[in-house]
Amino acid sequence: MIIDERFVTYMDSLDCGNTELLDEMEAEALRADVPVICKETQRCLKMLLAVKRPRRILEVGTAVGFSAVFMKTYNPVECNIVTIENYGKRIPAARRNFARAGMEDSITLVEGDAAVELKKLAGPFDLIFMDAAKGQYIHFLPEALRLLEEDGMLVSDNILQDGDIIESRYAVIRRNRTIHKRMRSYLYALTHHEQLVTAVLPVGDGVTVSSKVAGKKGHDQ
Numbered sequence: 001m002i003i004d005e006r007f008v009t010y011m012d013s014l015d016c017g018n019t020e021l022l023d024e025m026e027a028e029a030l031r032a033d034v035p036v037i038c039k040e041t042q043r044c045l046k047m048l049l050a051v052k053r054p055r056r057i058l059e060v061g062t063a064v065g066f067s068a069v070f071m072k073t074y075n076p077v078e079c080n081i082v083t084i085e086n087y088g089k090r091i092p093a094a095r096r097n098f099a100r101a102g103m104e105d106s107i108t109l110v111e112g113d114a115a116v117e118l119k120k121l122a123g124p125f126d127l128i129f130m131d132a133a134k135g136q137y138i139h140f141l142p143e144a145l146r147l148l149e150e151d152g153m154l155v156s157d158n159i160l161q162d163g164d165i166i167e168s169r170y171a172v173i174r175r176n177r178t179i180h181k182r183m184r185s186y187l188y189a190l191t192h193h194e195q196l197v198t199a200v201l202p203v204g205d206g207v208t209v210s211s212k213v214a215g216k217k218g219h220d221q
Helices: 005-013 022-029 037-054 068-073 088-098 114-120 134-147 161-166 174-192
Strands: 055-059 078-084 109-110 125-132 146-157 196-201 207-211
Touching: 005 146, 022 088, 037 068, 037 125, 037 174, 037 207, 055 068, 055 134, 068 078, 068 088, 068 109, 068 125, 068 196, 078 114, 088 109, 114 134, 125 134, 134 146, 134 161, 134 174, 146 174, 174 196, 174 207
Parallel strands: 055 078, 055 125, 078 109, 125 146
Antiparallel strands: 146 207, 196 207
16 A cells, blocks of 8 residues: 555545445455455546546456446446456456446457457547556557547556555565566656656556647657
């Protein structure tokens, strides 16, 4: 946790909650040790959806479908969502959850490696939500930028690694050093790319919100 636990507890006490179905889905996922977006990230995402009102959403990392159903539920306009998942054991649960929510016609689940599947997609998307393997974000970025609409929004979750991102690579557990290096590269690319204006937010385990600047073609960083 990167914010004092007392602040998080207080902010959680102000939360208005979610729908009964989302609460059930979240509880089921947590019992199965499947990570879902935390409460702070949920609140941030609700606000971004209300502001952006995206018609087409791309999600990289479906898990059991909680965040896709969440975005469809709290988007104030009708939308279609494409979501990509590579972990086969979670795909059946995601499909069941989309059916439970009555959203199977508006949420398209693409099975496969996002590094491959992103190249097959046609944009533009108004909002892209990155919530997959953290070490791969930097590799997904060029295709995400290609698919993102001008003035579109790229939201990336879990980018501060429980605070490890500020540490020297030698202070990080050896098995996490590759992810640490790649996430630092990703954050640098987001904040220095001429096509993007990016805010790094200490929300949950860290969220970046990037807006694509209209009219700039840019180049890969």
